[in-house]
Structures are given as structure tokens and as C-alpha cells.
Amino acid sequence: xxxxxxxxxxxxxxxxxxxxxxxxxxxxxxxxxxxxxxxxxxxxxxxxxxxxxxxxxxxxxxxxxxxxxxxxxxxxxxxxxxxxxxxxxxxxxxxxxxxxxxxxxxxxxxxxxxxxxxxxxxxxxxxxxxxxxxxxxxxxxxxxxxxxxxxxxxxxxxxxxxxxxxxxxxxxxxxxxxxxxxxxxxxxxxxxxxxxxxxxxxxxxxxxxxxxxxxxxxxxxxxxx
Amino acid sequence: xxxxxxxxxxxxxxxxxxxxxxxxxxxxxxxxxxxxxxxxxxxxxxxxxxxxxxxxxxxxxxxxxxxxxxxxxxxxxxxxxxxxxxxxxxxxxxxxxxxxxxxxxxxxxxxxxxxxxxxxxxxxxxxxxxxxxxxxxxxxxxxxxxxxxxxxxxxxxxxxxxxxxxxxxxxxxxxxxxxxxxxxxxxxxxxxxxxxxxxxxxxxxxxxxxxxxxxxxxxxxxxxxxxxxxxxxxxxxxxxxxxxxxxxxxxxxxxxxx
Amino acid sequence: xxxxxxxxxxxxxxxxxxxxxxxxxxxxxxxxxxxxxxxxxxxxxxxxxxxxxxxxxxxxxxxxxxxxxxxxxxxxxxxxxxxxxxxxxxxxxxxxxxxxxxxxxxxxxxxxxxxxxxxxxxxxxxxxxxxxxxxxxxxxxxxxxxxxxxxxxxxxxxxxxxxxxxxxxxxxxxxxxxxxxxxxxxxxxxxxxxxxxxxxxxxxxxxxxxxxxxxxxxxx
Numbered sequence: 001x002x003x004x005x006x007x008x009x010x011x012x013x014x015x016x017x018x019x020x021x022x023x024x025x026x027x028x029x030x031x032x033x034x035x036x037x038x039x040x041x042x043x044x045x046x047x048x049x050x051x052x053x054x055x056x057x058x059x060x061x062x063x064x065x066x067x068x069x070x071x072x073x074x075x076x077x078x079x080x081x082x083x084x085x086x087x088x089x090x091x092x093x094x095x096x097x098x099x100x101x102x103x104x105x106x107x108x109x110x111x112x113x114x115x116x117x118x119x120x121x122x123x124x125x126x127x128x129x130x131x132x133x134x135x136x137x138x139x140x141x142x143x144x145x146x147x148x149x150x151x152x153x154x155x156x157x158x159x160x161x162x163x164x165x166x167x168x169x170x171x172x173x174x175x176x177x178x179x180x181x182x183x184x185x186x187x188x189x190x191x192x193x194x195x196x197x198x199x200x201x202x203x204x205x206x207x208x209x210x211x212x213x214x215x216x217x218x219x220x221x222x223x224x225x
Numbered sequence: 226x227x228x229x230x231x232x233x234x235x236x237x238x239x240x241x242x243x244x245x246x247x248x249x250x251x252x253x254x255x256x257x258x259x260x261x262x263x264x265x266x267x268x269x270x271x272x273x274x275x276x277x278x279x280x281x282x283x284x285x286x287x288x289x290x291x292x293x294x295x296x297x298x299x300x301x302x303x304x305x306x307x308x309x310x311x312x313x314x315x316x317x318x319x320x321x322x323x324x325x326x327x328x329x330x331x332x333x334x335x336x337x338x339x340x341x342x343x344x345x346x347x348x349x350x351x352x353x354x355x356x357x358x359x360x361x362x363x364x365x366x367x368x369x370x371x372x373x374x375x376x377x378x379x380x381x382x383x384x385x386x387x388x389x390x391x392x393x394x395x396x397x398x399x400x401x402x403x404x405x406x407x408x409x410x411x412x413x414x415x416x417x418x419x420x421x422x423x424x425x426x427x428x429x430x431x432x433x434x435x436x437x438x439x440x441x442x443x444x445x446x447x448x449x450x451x452x453x454x455x456x457x458x459x460x461x462x463x464x465x466x467x468x469x470x471x472x473x474x475x476x477x478x479x480x481x482x483x
Numbered sequence: 484x485x486x487x488x489x490x491x492x493x494x495x496x497x498x499x500x501x502x503x504x505x506x507x508x509x510x511x512x513x514x515x516x517x518x519x520x521x522x523x524x525x526x527x528x529x530x531x532x533x534x535x536x537x538x539x540x541x542x543x544x545x546x547x548x549x550x551x552x553x554x555x556x557x558x559x560x561x562x563x564x565x566x567x568x569x570x571x572x573x574x575x576x577x578x579x580x581x582x583x584x585x586x587x588x589x590x591x592x593x594x595x596x597x598x599x600x601x602x603x604x605x606x607x608x609x610x611x612x613x614x615x616x617x618x619x620x621x622x623x624x625x626x627x628x629x630x631x632x633x634x635x636x637x638x639x640x641x642x643x644x645x646x647x648x649x650x651x652x653x654x655x656x657x658x659x660x661x662x663x664x665x666x667x668x669x670x671x672x673x674x675x676x677x678x679x680x681x682x683x684x685x686x687x688x689x690x691x692x693x694x695x696x697x698x699x700x701x702x703x
Contacts, residue, residue: 067632067678068671069639072650076671079663161544168643175547188554196551200542277602308607315604326599330617339613340603392603 011190014181018194021177026202028091028173029160032098036159037152039103044110065104071165073097078169090171094163102159106152113148114140142221149217153210157203164195174198230255230290230396230428231276237284238271238452245271246452249285253396256426260439260460263449264475269432270323272449273398276430277320278311290317290395319394323401325381327373333360333384334369337391345392352391359387363417379410383417390421399431411435418442436479440464448472484660490669496652497673503569503638503648508631510574515581515627523586524611533582540579546640548572553644569641577634584630588622589615621692628685632678639674649673 046058065073074097081088088096117140125135167176178191231253238246245268253259261269274280275287276294286303287294296303297310306314328336337359338352347355360366363383373381382402389397399418403411415438421427422442433439439446440460447457448469456469467473521533540548553568563571592615600610642651653670657663 068674069636071639076667164546189558196543196547203542320602326595344604
């Protein structure tokens with residue numbers, strides 16, 4: 001077999017299969033992002049807790065998640081959770097792992113975004129006798145969100161680029177599909193290259209999308225109502 | 226009279242759409258001390274930065290010590306200077322900056338010896354001897370082994386002067402050298418310049434907001450506004466009997482302040 | 484299987500992981516400096532090559548790069564063993580992120596430093612190596628530290644091309660002994676400890692060097 005010959009017929013044969021697997025990749029990224037944002041907010045708010053014990057333990061949990069490999073976390077959830085009677089599909093495990101891992105990263109983004117709000121805003125809210133929930137919802141978050149968009153977007157793109165690791169627990173996403181096609185046809189050149197190019201295209205489109213969101217976001221914030 | 230050591234001919238300079246100089250002409254004689262005063266944004270610092278080759282020009286010619294600064298002869302024509310030509314021309318010039326721009330990772334002594342050694346090939350021993358002499362001149366002989374971050378603003382600027390002098394430039398450019406200093410530190414820096422011009426003759430071009438200093442030290446004062454020299458002449462005349470309304474208004478505002 | 488046995492098998496894997504880091508890190512550093520500097524200072528065609536490298540490796544994912552190098556290059560007649568593929572893929576991947584660290588750190592050096600070095604008539608290379616770089620290196624340490632930790636984490640991917648690293652050993656032990664909780668727990672702790680040790684080293688280096696910026700930095 002001569003790898004220098006790019007086989008266009010083969011390419012057109014496998015492209016629809018890889019594109020259908022792309023749906024799984026995108027679904028995992030979407031659900032993973034939602035879960036990561038929720039986890040990130042939870043971690044960030046717990047880091048601001050009044051209890052020192054809570055703050056310190058959350059710091060180390062976040063540190064632990066951030067400094068261990070996603071792949072091992074995926075294996076851990078996939079193999080160890082059933083021991084506790086929790087069996088999850090590969091997709092659910094993947095979403096859970098991605099959300100936890102990137103939630104740890106996002107918590108730092110959210111934390112510094114909240115810290116970036118001037119002290120005077122907190123003091124004014126206190127002076128107006130707003131409850132803590134009202135202060136976050138009406139005063140702090142509306143102002144903090146815009147500056148967080150670029151970093152959050154970058155982490156979501158990074159998460160998207162790590163979804164191929166879910167192939168290790170047999171999730172049929174793009175890379176797993178390419179691998180199966182490759183081993184059945186003894187030809188990896190086209191499927192792997194296609195997957196690589198699709199990632200490149202998706203990343204570029206996503207980066208442009210995030211830039212547009214940031215640009216269109218009202219500079220003065222907005223009210224959540 | 227010999228040819229001027231600095232000459233600007235029909236110089237044009239823009240930053241994007243903003244025109245700084247549209248047709249600028251200016252001369253400085255050898256060993257002349259010229260102060261440039263005027264409101265901010267009038268192109269004073271740009272003039273010095275063009276001479277130091279930190280900014281290019283968009284038209285016209287500049288001669289320094291008898292040679293074109295931004296152009297060089299090539300096959301009977303003048304073409305834009307290459308880096309080799311600029312390197313040669315910069316040997317005539319030295320500059321002291323408003324924000325000192327000392328190298329934070331080098332000792333005071335090393336700040337002064339680095340360029341003579343690396344650029345001019347002076348031996349370490351000679352460079353260090355010169356540095357010690359210059360540090361004594363600026364009153365910082367005991368700070369040779371300190372780092373810039375350990376010095377006060379006035380001390381930093383005195384090192385800045387010593388560093389520029391170590392390259393033995395024939396033309397010294399001083400760009401608002403006291404503007405970034407607390408008021409009580411201004412005089413220690415200006416005294417260094419006063420002593421300097423007493424001992425040696427220099428061609429010196431200074432942009433300053435210290436009017437009394439400009440008046441006492443200069444051979445000539447130029448009042449700049451909107452990229453042109455509005456009025457120039459002997460300091461006594463400019464400061465006591467300016468002719469132009471704009472000069473009067475500017476000086477009144479300054480005297481009113483101090 | 485005894486817990487001690489599990490740990491000793493995993494330790495063998497950890498040594499392979501450390502070996503890969505030790506080889507990929509220098510490669511990543513070289514790539515980061517070479518392409519970071521090319522991107523900043525080289526003439527247009529070289530700059531384009533650098534941009535293609537950087538965008539390609541940052542825009543696709545590490546695992547696909549690893550698979551491409553390991554499974555696709557043989558089709559071009561370039562057969563490399565798994566270990567080399569791992570080091571090359573991870574080195575190029577982390578290096579592509581490193582180029583931006585090098586570029587950012589150089590651009591963060593105040594403009595006045597460049598101007599002073601022009602006024603003192605240093606040549607372009609003296610400006611870079613004697614004035615700008617010693618200051619930029621200090622700025623680079625923390626982000627390079629984070630990249631080094633990303634590299635340690637990324638080494639787990641090599642288990643998927645059958646290299647016997649820490650993750651691979653864990654997976655095969657888990658498959659045979661079924662003591663999954665202990666095994667993956669220990670593995671996570673191993674990675675965590677490696678990252679913390681690396682972080683400690685980086686913090687020390689940073690403290691030492693930033694103190695040095697006030698007191699001498701890298702100037703020789």
C-alpha cells in the first residue's frame with residue numbers, strides 16, 4: 001500500500017461516518033460545558049465560603065483535579081463508580097469527567113472574575129441592604145460575566161480537543177470511529193487526517209464564535225431578570 | 226562658521242493620520258546647547274526620538290555630523306539607511322530617557338560598562354575605570370554594585386546620564402529627564418548636567434519643563450507648538466520679552482504655576 | 484494482589500512516565516524558543532511556517548497528533564517506535580503552546596528597555612540576548628511551569644499506543660486484578676505528587692529568579 005496516494009474515493013466513503021460520530025463529540029462537549037460551568041460556579045462560591053475548612057478542602061480538591069490526567073479520571077469514573085453501584089454509560093461518564101475536570105479550571109476563572117468586581121459594589125449592595133443572593137444575581141454576576149467570556153471559551157475549546165480521550169472507554173466519537181475504520185480497512189491516513197482537520201475547523205469556528213459573543217456582549221453588563 | 230552638526234531639512238513625520246511635522250527645518254551648531262520647550266504633544270520628544278533613530282521619518286532629510294542620518298548613498302543616489310548605516314550614525318548620539326530605562330538585571334556598574342565593552346570593544350578594565358570616573362562625577366561612586374531597583378528616581382537618572390556618557394557621544398539628547406521625578410529629586414539630577422557643561426563642551430539638545438534650568442543652561446531656547454518652532458532665540462529674550470502671543474501664553478501658564 | 488505489589492508495579496510505570504517527561508520537556512522547550520523567536524523576528528516565509536506549526540498543533544488535539552504520528556507516518560515510509568512517537572507528539576504539542584509563552588514574555592518586557600539598547604547602539608542580537616531575554620526569562624517561568632504540568636498529564640495518553648507508562652500499568656492491573664479502586668486511587672495520587680513536586684521546584688526557581696531581577700537576574 002502506498003500512503004503517498006491520498007485515496008479520494010475512500011475519503012468520501014468514510015466522511016459521512018466520521019461526521020455522524022462528530023455529533024457524539026459535539027454532544028459530549030455541549031453537555032460537558034454545561035456541567036463544567038455549574039461545577040466551576042459551585043467550586044468558586046465554595047472557595048469564598050466563610051468556613052476556612054471548606055475553603056481549604058475545596059482548594060485542594062480543585063488542585064487535585066487540575067493536576068491529574070483527564071484520562072485517568074475517565075478510567076476512575078468508568079471502572080470505580082460501578083463498585084459503588086453507580087453504573088453509567090460511556091457518554092454519561094465522559095460528560096461527568098469532562099465537567100469535573102474543566103469545572104476545576106473554570107472555578108479559577110470565575111473566582112478571579114468575581115474578585116475583579118470593585119469592593120465598592122459589594123459595599124453599596126450592603127448599604128442598600130440587598131441579600132447575598134440578590135447581590136450576586138443583580139450586582140456581581142452581571143458585571144463579572146463579560147470579562148470571563150474569553151477564558152471560559154478557551155477552556156471549552158480545550159475541553160472539546162480532549163474529547164478524543166473518551167474513545168478509551170469505547171465512546172463512539174470521531175477518533176474512535178476513525179480508529180475502527182482504520183483497522184477494518186488497514187488504512188489510517190484518511191480517517192485520522194480527516195478527524196484532525198475537523199478538529200482544526202471546529203476549533204477555529206468556535207474561537208471566532210467566542211470572539212463574537214464577547215464583542216456583542218453589553219460592556220456595561222446587563223440585568224438578569 | 227562650520228556646517229551645523231544637526232540639520233533637519235523639510236522633514237515630514239506622521240503617526241497614522243496624525244501629522245507631527247509637515248515641513249520641519251531646524252539646525253544645531255556644534256557645542257551648542259539648545260532647549261526645546263512647549264506644550265505636550267507638540268512633537269518635542271519626537272524630534273529627539275527621530276535623532277536617536279527610535280522613530281523613522283516620512284519625508285525630507287536629516288544630517289548629523291555631515292552625514293545623512295536616515296539615508297545613505299548607494300549607486301549615486303540616496304536610499305533609506307540600512308541597519309549598518311544606522312549603527313554607524315548612532316555612534317554620534319547618546320540619549321537620557323524620561324523613565325530612565327536602566328537595565329534591571331544588571332548592576333549599576335554593569336549598566337555603564339556593558340555598551341562600551343560590547344559595542345565599542347573597550348576592555349573590561351578600561352570600561353570599569355571609566356564607569357568609576359563617571360559614577361564619581363554623578364555622585365554615586367558608592368552605588369556601583371547596587372541594582373537599579375534599589376535606587377531612588379534621582380539616583381536612577383544620574384546612572385542614566387553616566388550610562389549615556391560612557392559611550393562618549395558628541396551629541397547628547399535629554400528627553401524630559403526630570404519629568405518622572407519627585408520635585409525634591411529634580412535638582413540633584415540637574416546639578417549633574419550643570420557640572421557637566423561647566424567642565425566640557427557638548428552639543429546638547431534637551432526637552433524640558435524646567436524653565437529656570439532651560440534659561441540658565443541654554444545657548445538657545447526654541448518654543449515648539451503643533452510641530453513647528455513658533456519662536457526661538459537667546460534664553461534671556463525668550464523668557465523676558467517673547468514676541469509671539471502663544472509663547473507668552475505658554476510661559477505665563479508656567480510662571481503662574483511655579 | 485497485595486497492595487505493596489500493586490504499588491511496585493505502578494512505580495515501574497511511573498518511571499516510564501518520568502522518562503517521557505524528561506525527553507519531551509527539552510524538545511518542547513526547544514520548539515517553544517525556536518518557533519517563538521521565528522514568529523516574532525524572522526522574515527515572512529519563516530513566520531508563516533511557524534504560524535502553521537503553532538496553529539496546527541494548538542488547533543487539533545494531542546491524542547490525534549499522537550495517533551497520526553504513530554499510525555499514519557508509517558504509510559509515508561517513516562516507521563518510528565511508540566516511545567519516539569510519544570516524545571515527538573507530546574514535545575511538539577506542548578512546544579506549540581510554549582511558543583506563545585515565549586512570545587508573550589518577550590512582548591511584556593517594557594518598550595523602554597528596547598529603546599535604551601538602541602540608544603546605546605547594541606546590535607539586534609545583543610539587544611535580544613543581553614537586554615530583553617534575561618528579563619523575559621523571568622516572566623516565562625510561571626506559564627512554563629503550568630505547561631510542564633500539562634505535559635505530565637498528557638503523558639497518560641501514551642498508554643493508548645501501548646507504552647507501559649503509569650496509566651497503562653494501571654489499566655492492565657485493573658483488567659487482571661479487578662482491584663480498580665485501589666489501583667486508580669494510587670495512580671491519581673502518583674500524578675498529583677509528581678505535579679506538586681514539579682510545582683514546588685518551579686516556585687523556587689521563580690522566587691530565585693525574580694529576586695535576581697532586582698539583584699542580577701541572568702546577566703552573566
